[in-house]
Amino acid sequence: ALYDTFFYADDTNNERFYALQRGIEVSKDPFYLNETPDYNWSLHLYRSLEHMGQLTERGNRWHISTQMCQKICEYLQILKTHWDDPQDSVHKYIKEYSYELIMIRNEYFAGFISLDEYQSKLLDIYNNFSDDSYDMYSVQMNLLIPSEYISTLKGQRLSVRKSSILKNIYDRVVDYVLNSANSDAFNFLQEYLVGFLEEFIEIPGVVSFEEMGLNFLVALHPPTYVHSLQVGDITKLLTEYLIIYKPEELIGIFDTQNKEQVIEQKEKILNYAYHSGLCHDFG
Numbered sequence: 600a601l602y603d604t605f606f607y608a609d610d611t612n613n614e615r616f617y618a619l620q621r622g623i624e625v626s627k628d629p630f631y632l633n634e635t636p637d638y639n640w641s642l643h644l645y646r647s648l649e650h651m652g653q654l655t656e657r658g659n660r661w662h663i664s665t666q667m668c669q670k671i672c673e674y675l676q677i678l679k680t681h682w683d684d685p686q687d688s689v690h691k692y693i694k695e696y697s698y699e700l701i702m703i704r705n706e707y708f709a710g711f712i713s714l715d716e717y718q719s720k721l722l723d724i725y726n727n728f729s730d731d732s733y734d735m736y737s738v739q740m741n742l743l744i745p746s747e748y749i750s751t752l753k754g755q756r757l758s759v760r761k762s763s764i765l766k767n768i769y770d771r772v773v774d775y776v777l778n779s780a781n782s783d784a785f786n787f788l789q790e791y792l793v794g795f796l797e798e799f800i801e802i803p804g805v806v807s808f809e810e811m812g813l814n815f816l817v818a819l820h821p822p823t824y825v826h827s828l829q830v831g832d833i834t835k836l837l838t839e840y841l842i843i844y845k846p847e848e849l850i851g852i853f854d855t856q857n858k859e860q861v862i863e864q865k866e867k868i869l870n871y872a873y874h875s876g877l878c879h880d881f882g
Contacts, residue, residue, distance in 0.1 A: 658750025
């Protein structure tokens, strides 16, 4: 149910959903309950429901249909029933903010709440979250919630208010990542940083994709950052050599038609070459 892929298809989504659905059903099946008395079937149920709620993670990147999201919401009502009982063991296994995120995200993609309401609830969870540790759930909340919020802004014209919100999020994310040395959940950190960059929206004149990517390189692996600076310089020098001695090799760059046009576009080509080198290891 949980195999990861960046590709999506209805058949694959159906497999994910029905495997988790089966996991929920099994957790209540008397046969399995009787045959495995030492197994924690309550935890099995909670995790199955939690993973079902995570099928729409990162802006519903797998394109789970509205109808399936509505079915997911029906199953999440089981989780809500357990959650509403303060004595239930579910509280030991799932953090409150993770529970809230799962619920509101699926309500949004099921069409039960509006975009404005979803954005507002995301920001409420994020702003009220103050755990700066680096376990799985803390990494999730510090990086996933901003990604979810940014994904809702795609295709919109940024207002002054939302640009300010984004800038504060970016500052907070960079600060969090810069202090992430020896993280206990480094794999999760990397995964959610990738998701964050996938959803990233530039704020013209304030912060660029390149700047954010370099900040992450500094935080996660300083030698790669230094290496990138060196590759940027070397690439610029090699390109300048070509422009001076073999400009014909660059004909076609920026629609240049001949050597003379390559020479005329020298500064533009050098700038492009430098920044290409600088960003070459972002992947």
